[in-house]
């Protein structure tokens with residue numbers, strides 16, 4: 291290849307790429323590479339540009355041996371870290387005295403690494419969540435076989451606790467499956483039309499016993515006429531159930547939970563007409579440090595209390611996915627000592 295074609299050649303590579311010849315200077319760089327490293331990089335020595343030792347070594351090795359090399363490159367633009375796989379491939383007959391050059395291309399693998407990390411974290415979290423009740427169950431089985439063998443009173447008590455632990459595992463597995471299902475359907479828009487007023491009224495009806503046990507009054511404010519949205523009835527029921535249950539479990543000390551259904555003609559949140567469902571409690575509130583992470587899987591603001599109440603920490607993650615599937619928005623506002631408001635905004 292004659293050197294006059296070098297600009298066209300590097301521009302044809304769909305990744306950031308530079309060409310380094312035997313003089314150890316850049317003899318070409320495509321637009322994406324210039325956007326990454328600077329507009330006037332052609333002509334500069336590569337080591338002044340790519341300062342990390344492992345990449346300098348890889349390019350030198352490839353220039354001398356003419357063999358392909360591969361390494362990693364970490365860049366930081368001040369805001370975030372990016373990880374690249376760097377490939378060096380030798381090209382004959384270009385550059386200084388036609389001695390050949392090395393094409394250095396950069397593949398961004400940041401998302402891949404993040405996804406892998408998330409997968410590892412997820413497996414670690416699930417194992418941990420399952421291990422706790424499992425360890426308790428195994429402990430009680432051992433006690434029932436040994437020391438408590440002939441103690442009918444203890445047996446009854448232990449079976450009660452074991453029942454609780456097994457139910458907890460069952461809930462966890464149920465929530466995991468539910469999360470999986472919701473995630474896999476996230477791109478499929480719901481096709482049924484449903485009436486939110488009726489939906490919320492019936493959800494409240496089925497949660498009422500729980501509220502009564504906790505000494506919490508449920509208070510609904512909704513239009514008399516139906517409020518129609520495109521939605522998945524089962525999934526929306528799951529959303530409202532979890533939000534109201536949370537309000538009772540974590541904000542029930544306020545004695546009252548308000549549920550408001552509001553129709554809006556023009557809602558900036560969804561750029562059009564919307565239905566907003568607010569679940570308002572008057573409990574202790576959530577510390578602002580927790581708010582951004584609340585919808586992460588297994589995240590609990592007050593992990594001790596949540597576990598004690600049998601929570602799996604998956605509820606809001608499921609809520610978030612369902613709301614996304616409905617092209618809606620989920621908002622949380624909270625003030626310590628005042629209470630918390632969760633708002634689900636659905637397009638109409």
Ligand SMILES: Nc1ncnc2c1ncn2[C@@H]1O[C@H](COP(=O)(O)OP(=O)(O)OP(=O)(O)O)[C@@H](O)[C@H]1O
Nearest residue numbers: 536537540590591592596601602603604605606630
């Ligand atoms: N209304 C609320 N007031 C205070 N804290 C809340 C409220 N709603 C949620 N939280 C906090 O957010 C955490 C996450 O809630 P989420 O519904 O995801 O999990 P959970 O209720 O612990 O478990 P699950 O819903 O699966 O039974 C809770 O553990 C709790 O610490």
Ligand SMILES: [Mg+2]
Nearest residue numbers: 532536605606
């Ligand atoms: Mg919950």
